Amino acid sequence: MAGSLTPPPPQGLSWMRPTKLQKLLKKGPGQGSAAKTLSLCEDFIAYLRGECHLADNSVQAYRRDLTKFCEWAGSRRMSELQIGELSQFVSSLHDSGLAPASISRNIVAVRTFFKYLQLEGIVTDNPAELLGTQKSWQRMPKVLTQRQVDRFLAAPRKRDPFWQRDRAMLEVLYASGCRATETCTLRLHDLSLAERHIRCEGKGGKQRLVPIGQRAIDAIELYLSELRPKLQARGPKTTDVLFLSRTGRPLERIQLWRLVKQYALAAGVDSEISPHSLRHSFATHLLAGGADLRQVQEMLGHASIQTTQIYTHVDHSRLKRVHQQFHPRG
CATH class of the missing domain: 1.10.443.10 (Intergrase catalytic core)
Known part of the structure; x- marks a missing residue:
């Protein structure tokens, strides 16, 4: 089933520009876990575009968040990651000074990525489902009188x-x-x-x-x-x-x-x-x-x-x- 739901990438110019994720992929070891994770992330982005028909801004947001996750994951295998390690990723987001809403968005991106990996048969369980999200309303929106x-x-x-x-x-x-x-x-x-x-x-x-x-x-x-x-x-x-x-x-x-x-x-x-x-x-x-x-x-x-x-x-x-x-x- 792996790869069966991943469509070919669209042919638009925005797709052809090298992204940070793609640059990381070029730098990764040929057959290593890091390169495989980066490749899976690119497949997931293509899935969001081709199958889920997400708006371009939403796809780019997923791409930015997954780039952070891939940089953190390094050579870790997706199939071996547990909730304890994923919690360390969330802690790293806190340490970097991200706002609660941004941390929540990163967690949602990782959850959705793991759901995709389940769908493709790459992982059996989704440990990201156990990650607790930030309270969305910790910061009230700015409103004018x-x-x-x-x-x-x-x-x-x-x-x-x-x-x-x-x-x-x-x-x-x-x-x-x-x-x-x-x-x-x-x-x-x-x-x-x-x-x-x-x-x-x-x-x-x-x-x-x-x-x-x-x-x-x-x-x-x-x-x-x-x-x-x-x-x-x-x-x-x-x-x-x-x-x-x-x-x-x-x-x-x-x-x-x-x-x-x-x-x-x-x-x-x-x-x-x-x-x-x-x-x-x-x-x-x-x-x-x-x-x-x-x-x-x-x-x-x-x-x-x-x-x-x-x-x-x-x-x-x-x-x-x-x-x-x-x-x-x-």
């Missing part, structure tokens, strides 16, 4: 070279709760401004319709009429991506991240915020306004409502209202 959001969304001024695009982009982030990648990959045919919603493609290629408000619609229409045609003239004429860079090419996620930081500084808002902070603020403010948790889950594209429930802990104002309304001494 509604007043801070107003200042932040107004930060792009006419003196800024691409202010129409930047204002539309920030408005979309807050109005829809879309992730940074979802925002950067929005296409013109994903817009239904007359129906007041946009179509987002989330993790695993799952699509969802998200309503947007009039301010976001006005900002998008202004950008489409005044700036986007000029940007498109500088790049490939066939692109239908909504947000374009100064060269007319699709705006990349790292560029979006930098713009959020830039306008946070201009608005006098916490410099630690990121595009995801607007997603957190979107969900928290909806719940504060009385939205149903299931509806917020659907708009965010969360597979599990447990992920959405964090915002009930962040939104203290709603809890206070519930307490005042229903507690006999509220």
